[in-house]
Amino acid sequence: xxxxxxxxxxxxxxxxxxxxxxxAFERQxxxxxxxxxxxxxxxxxxxxxxxxxxxxxxxxxxxxxxxxATAWDFSDPLxxxxxxxxxxxxxxxxxxxxKLSVVTVVLQLLFGLVVALLxxxxxxxxxxxxxxxLVPMVLPPIVVAIIWKVLYSPDISPAWWLFQLLGWNVQTPxxxxxxxxxxxxxxxxxxxxxxxxxxxxxxLAMMPEEQREAAEVDGASIWQLTWYITLPYLKGTxxxxxxxxxxxSIKTFxxxxxxxxxxxxxxxxxxxxxxxxxxxxxxxIGYSAAVTMVLLAMIVVLSWVIIRAVSxxxxxxx
Amino acid sequence: MKRDxxxxxxxxxxxxxxxxxxxxxxxxxxxxxxxxLRAPAVLxxxxxxxxxxxxxxxxxxxxxxxxxxxxxxFEEQTGMKVEFDLQxxxxxxxxxxxxxxxxxxxxxFCNITHSFSGRWISAGWLTxxxxxxxxxxxxxxxxxxxxxxxxxQIAYIDANKQLHGFAWEAGAMxxxxxxxxxxxxxxxxxxxxxxxxxxxxxxxxxxxxxxxxVADRLHHWNFPPYLxxxxxxxxxxxxxxxxxxLDTPEVIEAATYYSELLSNYCPPGVLSYTDDQAMRNQLxxxxxxxxxxxxxxxxxxxxxxxxxxxxxxxxxxxxxxAGGFPxxxxxxxxxxxxxxxxxxxxxxxxxxxxxKTFERTALEMGGLATPRRSIIExxxxxxxxxxxxxxxxxxxxxVLERSGREGYxxxxxxxxxxxxxxxxxxxxxxxxSGQADxxxxxxxxxxxxxxxxxxxxxxx
Numbered sequence: 034x035x036x037x038x039x040x041x042x043x044x045x046x047x048x049x050x051x052x053x054x055x056x057a058f059e060r061q062x063x064x065x066x067x068x069x070x071x072x073x074x075x076x077x078x079x080x081x082x083x084x085x086x087x088x089x090x091x092x093x094x095x096x097x098x099x100x101x102a103t104a105w106d107f108s109d110p111l112x113x114x115x116x117x118x119x120x121x122x123x124x125x126x127x128x129x130x131x132k133l134s135v136v137t138v139v140l141q142l143l144f145g146l147v148v149a150l151l152x153x154x155x156x157x158x159x160x161x162x163x164x165x166x167l168v169p170m171v172l173p174p175i176v177v178a179i180i181w182k183v184l185y186s187p188d189i190s191p192a193w194w195l196f197q198l199l200g201w202n203v204q205t206p207x208x209x210x211x212x213x214x215x216x217x218x219x220x221x222x223x224x225x226x227x228x229x230x231x232x233x234x235x236x237l238a239m240m241p242e243e244q245r246e247a248a249e250v251d252g253a254s255i256w257q258l259t260w261y262i263t264l265p266y267l268k269g270t271x272x273x274x275x276x277x278x279x280x281x282s283i284k285t286f287x288x289x290x291x292x293x294x295x296x297x298x299x300x301x302x303x304x305x306x307x308x309x310x311x312x313x314x315x316x317x318i319g320y321s322a323a324v325t326m327v328l329l330a331m332i333v334v335l336s337w338v339i340i341r342a343v344s345x346x347x348x349x350x351x
Numbered sequence: 352m353k354r355d356x357x358x359x360x361x362x363x364x365x366x367x368x369x370x371x372x373x374x375x376x377x378x379x380x381x382x383x384x385x386x387x388l389r390a391p392a393v394l395x396x397x398x399x400x401x402x403x404x405x406x407x408x409x410x411x412x413x414x415x416x417x418x419x420x421x422x423x424x425f426e427e428q429t430g431m432k433v434e435f436d437l438q439x440x441x442x443x444x445x446x447x448x449x450x451x452x453x454x455x456x457x458x459x460f461c462n463i464t465h466s467f468s469g470r471w472i473s474a475g476w477l478t479x480x481x482x483x484x485x486x487x488x489x490x491x492x493x494x495x496x497x498x499x500x501x502x503x504q505i506a507y508i509d510a511n512k513q514l515h516g517f518a519w520e521a522g523a524m525x526x527x528x529x530x531x532x533x534x535x536x537x538x539x540x541x542x543x544x545x546x547x548x549x550x551x552x553x554x555x556x557x558x559x560x561x562x563x564x565v566a567d568r569l570h571h572w573n574f575p576p577y578l579x580x581x582x583x584x585x586x587x588x589x590x591x592x593x594x595x596x597l598d599t600p601e602v603i604e605a606a607t608y609y610s611e612l613l614s615n616y617c618p619p620g621v622l623s624y625t626d627d628q629a630m631r632n633q634l635x636x637x638x639x640x641x642x643x644x645x646x647x648x649x650x651x652x653x654x655x656x657x658x659x660x661x662x663x664x665x666x667x668x669x670x671x672x673a674g675g676f677p678x679x680x681x682x683x684x685x686x687x688x689x690x691x692x693x694x695x696x697x698x699x700x701x702x703x704x705x706x707k708t709f710e711r712t713a714l715e716m717g718g719l720a721t722p723r724r725s726i727i728e729x730x731x732x733x734x735x736x737x738x739x740x741x742x743x744x745x746x747x748x749x750v751l752e753r754s755g756r757e758g759y760x761x762x763x764x765x766x767x768x769x770x771x772x773x774x775x776x777x778x779x780x781x782x783x784s785g786q787a788d789x790x791x792x793x794x795x796x797x798x799x800x801x802x803x804x805x806x807x808x809x810x811x
Contacts, residue, residue: 097807098452099474099766116806122799187619188632208622210784294568297622297784298777298792313445315770316452317806 085329092323098316113323123324125299126307133218133303134282138275140222145229145274146267150259152230153237163234170227178291181220182207185292207292213301220288225281229274236270237263276339283332304328398430400695407699408436408450409462410443412682414520414720417712418703425702431695440464451476454689459696461687463516465680466571468506469590470766472515478686479513483697494701495725500748501755503681503722506764510590516683517704518722522644523750524576524668524677525743529633529641529651531664533558541666545580545608548640548669552616555639563616565638567629570779571772573642574609575762576678580671581605585762585771593804594811595771597778598790598797605671606789610782622783634658642668644680645747646720652738653717665743667750679754680763681722724748770803 093110095103117123148166152159169177185207187193196203206212244262253261285303289295295302295310302310305328312321409415415437422433436458438446444464450457451471463471471477483489484496496504499518507516526548528534528541533555542548556563566573575585583601587594596602613621618638621629630647632638634657641648650656651663668677684700686693702708706725712718714731726732727748736744754760762768778796781787787795804811 095806095808098448099470100808101452103808116802120802185620186623186628188628188637203619205620205623208620208784210781210786293623296777296780298781298786300786310773313448314773315803315807316448317803320806 088322089326091319092326094319096317096319096322098318103319113320114327116320117324117327122299122302123304123307126302126304129214129299129301130283130303130305132214133221133285133301134279136218137221137225137282137285138278140218141226141229141278142271142275144222144226145233146271148226149230149233149237150263152234166230167227169224170231172224174224174287175291177220177224178287181216181223181288182291185216208297210297210300213293213297217285217288217292217301220292221282221285224288225278229271229278232274232277233267233270236267240266272339272342276336279339280332280336283328398428400698401430403431403692403695405431405433405459405692405695405699406436406457407433407460407684407696408438408443408447408458410440410464410682411437412520414712414718417716417718418519418708420716421708421711425699429695429698429702431699433699447471451687451689455687456689456691458687459690459692460684460699462519463507463683463685465506465522465682466763466768466772468516468683469764469768471685472507472509473766476688477515478688478690478693479509479515480517480686480697480700481513483693483701484514489694489697490701491705494705498706498723498725500722500724500727500751502679502751502753502760503755504683505755505758505760506681507683507685516685517700518681518683519704520646520682520718520720521722521751522646522678522680522720523747523754524642524679525645525648525746525750526640526642526666526668527633527648527651528639528664528666529659530559530561530636530639530662532662533561533639541664542669543666545577545669545671549608549611551640552612556616561636562618562632562638564612564640565617565624565629565632566613566621566641567624567626567643568622568776568780569626570609571775572678572680574605574775574779576642576668576676577609577671578602578605579676579759580669580673581608582671582673585775586765589761589765593765593767593809595774595797595800595804597771597775597800598794601673603789603793606779606782606793610779610789613779613783614785622780636662644678644720645743649719649743661739664739665741665746667746675753676757676759677750677753678763679750679760722751727751767804767807767809770807771800774800774803 091104092113094106095109095112096106097103152163152166172180184190184192185205187203187205190205193203193205204212206216240263244266245258248258248262283303284305286305286309289301289303289306293301295306304324308321308324308328311317311324415435419435426432437443443462444467447461447464448467448471451461452474454476463477484494496514496517500521502523503518503521504514507518508514526541531541534541534551537554537558539551539554542551552563555561578585578601581601581604583599583605584596586592587596618632624632626643626647629638629641629643630650633641633648633651634654636658648665651659657663668675684703686696686700690696704722706723709721709723709726710729713721713726714729714735717735719732719736721727721732727744733742733744736742736747763772774796777799778792781792781795782789786792801811
């Protein structure tokens with residue numbers, strides 16, 4: 034009975050295809066597909082698309098919460114975009130963001146890779162250490178910020194207690210214009226290198242042993258194994274981990290809010306922190322929406338470039 | 352010290368600020384007093400707000416803890432239930448800014464933060480209280496609005512002569528030396544001039560391992576008194592002319608002076624200090640002098656954690672070449688424009704800022720940063736604020752009255768103050784951290800402030 038029904042369906046599809054029409058079954062299947070997808074798309078539109086559209090529309094107004102009449106003032110729709118072209122503090126925040134993102138992503142990939150390679154040796158000590166390395170990542174970001182605030186505050190920091198014992202006069206990095214960004218980078222790297230580590234560790238667990246074994250038989254050293262076998266295998270993984278961290282680094286907030294408040298001056302003020310100040314401290318919603326749209330565009334372009342690079346890498350592997 | 356016994360109305364009016372308005376309140380207060388000391392009709396009824404739940408938002412402060420302890424009596428009397436939503440100071444300001452801008456009804460009463468008062472009031476986000484005050488059925492005859500010291504109320508009166516809040520807390524800037532014994536040993540008195548203060552700092556810095564000075568990172572609060580002391584201004588003529596004037600020679604000189612204090616005479620890391628961190632340094636005797644509101648200095652004498660109770664001494668803020676301009680602020684209770692329970696909210700505000708409540712919070716519980724003159728002049732208050740032989744109550748009243756009389760705190764209550772204050776913060780950080788000299792940094796602050804104020808739609 035079942036076979037007969039399938040034959041009928043196949044014949045129907047064949048006849049319809051010959052006539053150049055979409056078979057009824059296929060149409061039904063597509064309708065059903067869209068019916069299932071519609072609620073999800075609707076929710077996505079309401080949750081993601083509408084706010085983004087609202088943000089875009091708002092960016093063409095000088096909306097200031099203290100003056101509600103500005104909400105629908107489109108008399109000079111490009112005023113915010115013109116302003117941001119000459120906003121030196123915003124330009125500085127992009128530069129600070131670039132430095133923070135590039136250095137933290139590189140460091141997190143580097144530390145993540147080294148620790149993952151060590152943990153992959155699967156000695157009892159490494160197995161015991163594996164979970165402890167994940168602790169920084171699972172702590173709430175605000176707790177991480179407070180931990181580093183304590184560490185960087187000379188009057189309560191155990192590090193400065195030690196420095197005092199040793200007779201060293203060390204300035205705290207968070208109020209030193211030359212070191213404040215480094216202080217944020219160190220804390221951010223500590224917090225997030227476990228993320229790259231765990232992704233790399235998962236990839237290493239899936240790595241076929243044959244190539245390594247063959248190389249070992251040929252007399253390859255541990256460095257040669259790592260350089261010629263392991264790292265090429267991990268290339269795609271590293272790119273994906275780097276992409277995730279790059280996008281996430283643009284959202285860095287609690288560390289800056291707690292440790293430096295963007296200072297001293299503006300040396301640690303990244304773009305999203307600047308947007309926060311503009312919108313929540315000064316209520317310049319229209320202007321902050323314009324800056325957000327520019328930042329969004331930059332992230333989309335950056336993601337596209339990196340995704341192209343990642344998929345290119347995968348194709349090469351295949 | 353000469354006692355200034357003028358009324359709030361007279362002192363504010365003499366500054367040329369809202370003259371008619373303050374006089375109107377004084378007259379209204381007197382008229383109400385003439386009606387006789389009786390409770391308003393609405394509160395004379397047994398439990399007039401039975402079943403009402405009142406929601407209020409404030410930043411965390413010990414005063415609200417006291418109020419919450421006293422609330423059961425008020426709830427029993429009125430029948431309403433009062434719920435507090437308390438948040439950290441910066442979080443509160445940001446959230447309330449958004450909440451008020453939506454004209455939401457989430458809160459029936461709220462704190463009006465001093466530095467946001469101009470912005471929130473001029474935007475029409477708060478309910479004028481004049482009608483309540485003038486209605487004997489809603490306001491007790493003994494509420495006596497004229498009893499609030501002038502400097503604590505000026506910020507809550509708008510350009511249309513409407514009053515929007517009553518202070519629950521007042522801040523008056525004083526100088527406190529936690530380790531006066533170090534000065535005393537050197538034969539140095541408490542400094543009375545800014546030039547003298549630098550000399551004191553030079554003489555005592557790091558003596559006995561104690562930094563000469565300490566401050567917190569809220570430079571927009573700490574710095575303007577120095578700026579005015581050197582003859583500078585924040586705005587040209589607030590609230591009428593809001594053109595910032597942050598790059599004048601006087602301001603640059605003041606910024607150089609203040610940054611030198613921070614860079615050379617404070618503990619390491621001072622640029623990141625919160626209010627509490629700065630206070631802890633003084634409490635532990637690790638830092639000596641600090642200029643700030645009395646609330647942050649009194650714990651040196653009153654807190655159980657203080658190691659400097661016997662050595663702390665107070666003084667008025669030292670004067671600059673142009674005089675003394677110690678900062679004064681007051682935070683007030685107000686009613687959001689969107690509140691649906693305004694009568695109940697007014698009943699609460701009236702009770703929370705009444706003489707009787709302040710008597711208990713200030714004289715019995717220890718919340719001494721009070722805005723009512725009758726409490727400040729109470730012998731029990733004087734006694735509580737006589738510390739190591741010094742009459743701190745008189746200093747406190749002097750600062751509150753001076754700022755009200757001279758009106759020099761007007762810069763802090765204009766709608767664009769939050770933006771401008773932030774520019775001052777950044778400028779001082781740049782100077783004190785060595786990124787820029789005072790002239791460059793203050794010129795940059797001036798340019799940024801002008802741009803930001805234009806964004807707010809203010810014509811300069």
